[in-house]
Each structure stands twice: as C-alpha cells, then as structure tokens.
Amino acid sequence: MKKPEPKKYLNAIKGYKGGLSKIEGVDKIYKLSSNENPFGPSSNAIAEYAKVSSDLGLYPDSSNAALKLAISSKYSIDSDRIVCGCGSDEILHLLARVYLDEGNQGLVSENAFAVYPLAIQSSGATVVRAKEENFQPNIDNFISSLTDETKIIYIANPNNPTGSYIKFDEIERLNRSVPNDVLFVIDAAYSEYVEEKDYSIGFELAKDSENIVITKTFSKAFGLAGLRVGWAYCPKKIAEKLDILKVPFSVNTAAQMAAISALEDDDHINFSVEHNSKWKKILNDCFAEVGLIVYPSQCNFILVEFLESSKFSAKEAYHLLSSKGIIVREMEEYNLPNCLRITIGKEEANLLLIETVNAFKK
Ligand SMILES: Cc1ncc(COP(=O)(O)O)c(C=O)c1O
Structure with a gap:
C-alpha cells in the first residue's frame, strides 16, 4: 500500500x-x-514573564520590534539587521534551509555542536568536518576543506562540546579565505563566559560583510533556555530574507518580554x-x-x-x-x-x- x-x-x-x-x-x-x-534568569525577567499571563489570548509581536531594539542598544548594532528566533536553533536551521541545496557542502569543525550537521543534512547537503588538533579547531584545516560546493560554514566560538575558542585574528584569517558567496556563521552562544582577551564575538567584522552571520542565545548566561529565544546579526539582505521565510510567531510574548528584561540586568x-x-x-x-x-x-x-x-x-x-x-x-x-x-x-x-x-x- x-x-x-x-x-x-x-x-x-x-x-x-x-x-x-x-x-x-x-x-x-x-x-x-x-x-x-x-x-x-534575572529576577526582573521572571517578573516580566509573570506579567504576560494576563495577555495570553493575544498573538505576540511577530516583528519582535521591542526585543530587536533592546538587542540593538545593548550590542550597538543596527536593529534592522537582527532576526529573532525560537532559540538560536531556529535560526541555525533556517540558514541551512534558505542557503543550502542538495549537493552542497556545509563545513564544520571536527567536534562541532550537534545541531549544525542536523541543519546541513536537513537541506540535503553534505557535512564536511575540518580536523581538529587536540580538540582545538584548526583554521588551516578549515581553509583546505573549502571546495566549490561549500555554501555554509558553522563555527561555535567558543565551541560546544569541547569548550575551546578561536582567537579573533584566526577568525579574521579564515574570513579572508572564505568566498563571498559562502555564508560564514559564527555562533557565539557562550560568549559571556569567555575570559581570554584575544577573543571577540566579531560584530565589527560582520558589520561590513555581506556573508557573516553571528548568532546569540538567551539560553546560556541569560538563563532563559526554557523560553526559547535566540537571535542573529546578519547582513541586511540576509535578515530580510530570513524574516520573510521564518515562522512568523516563533518567539512568544513571554520570551520577548523576559529577554528584554534579562538583557538589562548586567x-x-x-x-x-x-x-x-x-x-x-x-x-x-x-x-x-x-x-x-x-x-x-x-x-x-x-x-x-x-x-x-x-x-x-x-x-x-x-x-x-x-x-x-x-x-x-x-x-x-x-x-x-x-x-x-x-x-x-x-x-x-x-x-x-x-x-x-x-x-x-x-
Ligand atoms: C554552541 C551552541 N549554539 C546554539 C545552542 C542552542 O541554543 P538555543 O537554546 O538558543 O537554541 C547551543 C545549545 O546548547 C549551543 O551549545
């Protein structure tokens, strides 16, 4: 049958x-x-969450306008280049869905966060892993693994599950070798915890780029894993495309309100x-x-x-x-x-x- x-x-x-x-x-x-x-999370975020209980019958703001403004002012980045998602997972998957085709390759580090291979394979593309040395990502191996089929690179900096990080000048070096039509995704989920001085999330590098996307989450240091809220700083054209193609109400009202409050509690x-x-x-x-x-x-x-x-x-x-x-x-x-x-x-x-x-x- x-x-x-x-x-x-x-x-x-x-x-x-x-x-x-x-x-x-x-x-x-x-x-x-x-x-x-x-x-x-911050106790202020919990208080905001509780307030939302009187408005549960209403749809959330699908444009995430207030949250984008809060992120924009916290990180000094343009709000019209921010896309919010149901956790950064939604955005990591969405990027693969929008920019990968069957036959393409997605490049990740040998011990990469498990969501990247899932996102790549879900689009019919193949996962290529750049060998690490002693759990440390190796930029030369990333560069030599680039092919004409590579259409996306995902790097968690610092990385889950190894905890290792890549110095910012090494990220810059890799970026110089990444062709402009390859999406370079830098996932800074754990950036708040980094202590090394030669680390940077990379917003400055992404600012003038047409192919770098930086993802962040409220699930780690901000303590809101259960509410599912993450975001990405993208080139404007990419942000527009993602906003058209994403699930419209994927960030619920409580997540938006609590996240704004969490951002304010240094x-x-x-x-x-x-x-x-x-x-x-x-x-x-x-x-x-x-x-x-x-x-x-x-x-x-x-x-x-x-x-x-x-x-x-x-x-x-x-x-x-x-x-x-x-x-x-x-x-x-x-x-x-x-x-x-x-x-x-x-x-x-x-x-x-x-x-x-x-x-x-x-
Ligand atoms: C490197 C990395 N990126 C992204 C995520 C997912 O975060 P979110 O909860 O925002 O989907 C995680 C969660 O473990 C992670 O380790």
Whole structure:
C-alpha cells in the first residue's frame, strides 16, 4: 500500500538528543547536562514573564520590534539587521534551509555542536568536518576543506562540546579565505563566559560583510533556555530574507518580554560569569588530580576525558554520578565515548560532584 515517504536524504538523520533531566528512583537531581545557567534568569525577567499571563489570548509581536531594539542598544548594532528566533536553533536551521541545496557542502569543525550537521543534512547537503588538533579547531584545516560546493560554514566560538575558542585574528584569517558567496556563521552562544582577551564575538567584522552571520542565545548566561529565544546579526539582505521565510510567531510574548528584561540586568550576568569562572577552576583541578584530562574551556562546562588507565570508564563514571543525582552529558552522540561533558552548577552540586569524583582516584 502506498504511504507518504519523507525525502530520501532525511532518512539518514538520527535526530538531536537533549541532556537528560530525570533519573529513575532519585529524587534530588542536579542537572549538569545541558549547559544552562544554574541560577536561571534575572529576577526582573521572571517578573516580566509573570506579567504576560494576563495577555495570553493575544498573538505576540511577530516583528519582535521591542526585543530587536533592546538587542540593538545593548550590542550597538543596527536593529534592522537582527532576526529573532525560537532559540538560536531556529535560526541555525533556517540558514541551512534558505542557503543550502542538495549537493552542497556545509563545513564544520571536527567536534562541532550537534545541531549544525542536523541543519546541513536537513537541506540535503553534505557535512564536511575540518580536523581538529587536540580538540582545538584548526583554521588551516578549515581553509583546505573549502571546495566549490561549500555554501555554509558553522563555527561555535567558543565551541560546544569541547569548550575551546578561536582567537579573533584566526577568525579574521579564515574570513579572508572564505568566498563571498559562502555564508560564514559564527555562533557565539557562550560568549559571556569567555575570559581570554584575544577573543571577540566579531560584530565589527560582520558589520561590513555581506556573508557573516553571528548568532546569540538567551539560553546560556541569560538563563532563559526554557523560553526559547535566540537571535542573529546578519547582513541586511540576509535578515530580510530570513524574516520573510521564518515562522512568523516563533518567539512568544513571554520570551520577548523576559529577554528584554534579562538583557538589562548586567549584575545577574556578572554574578553568573564570576561564579562560573571560580568553580570551573576548582573543578578543573579536581578532575586533573584524579588523573583525568580536562580540556581548557571558555564556556560554562568542561569536557573530561577518561583514559584506559583510569579507575572508571566514562560510562561507569556517568552511572556513579547518576546514582548521586548528578546528571552529566554522555558523549557518544559526538563520537567521544571516553568523554563526559559537565556543566558548572551551583555550589551544592559542585561540592557533591567533587566528593563523588574523589572516588575516581586510583
Ligand atoms: C554552541 C551552541 N549554539 C546554539 C545552542 C542552542 O541554543 P538555543 O537554546 O538558543 O537554541 C547551543 C545549545 O546548547 C549551543 O551549545
């Protein structure tokens, strides 16, 4: 019997797995699996969210005008070059849908954020991965991987799941080699957490470019992952095209209002970033002391590698942590089965993590 069939090239796609949030039989959970801000959003954003409850019958502003203005003034960028989405995921997918065709290639780093391959494959294009060195993206490998079929490059800077970052002069060097008809997407989801001085989000570089798109999210330092709001700074022609083709009401009213409020609360961001920096160092030392490899991270998580010689494998460590209520991220999906990715939590979670990790000592 005939039945509807998806497009053939979609059959190879496995789908995105989010971080788990429950463990059977364990009541008190510490979710360190999705790189959320453990403190959530600014209290002002929560108050704005509550206010929206009296207007739930009304459609949101589909132009996201007030949110775009708030972003524009916060980052000193033109509001008519901003596109808002249901998380930055919506925009990352939309870019692939609009600018990739079957037969094209999308270029990413070897250990790239899992959404990029999904977005590329969803458009029928092929994923090409530029080899990394020791979990560090390599710009020469990006340049040598460019072909006539490359139509989009996605780079997370800093990167999830490795935590590594690319110096701004290296981003500039890559940009000089990227042809003008290739979309160069720089995903700065974790930029607030970066401590290195030679890093830049790249708004200045994007300002005079016709092919650079920078994406940002409210899901990480701003603590609004549950509301789903992200945005992109694009060349004007690209912003116009995306605004025509995106789902009109994808950013709901509560998300718009809470995000505007979150943007204004520098104290909350500064507090969150300082907490992250302090505990990232402590946790780095703790994992290193028990003989594991911790990769340098500019994000709100660390990537820990378990060795043949380690007392536990990554899988065993995952189960031990789970038994204490600590959920971290397994890395099979990223083809890194010997690694765990661990979000920096609140003090209570971090202390329990340290106590548990001490059992990893040989
Ligand atoms: C590098 C990177 N970009 C984008 C996102 C998605 O963010 P959003 O919640 O805005 O869709 C994530 C989420 O984990 C991420 O790690």
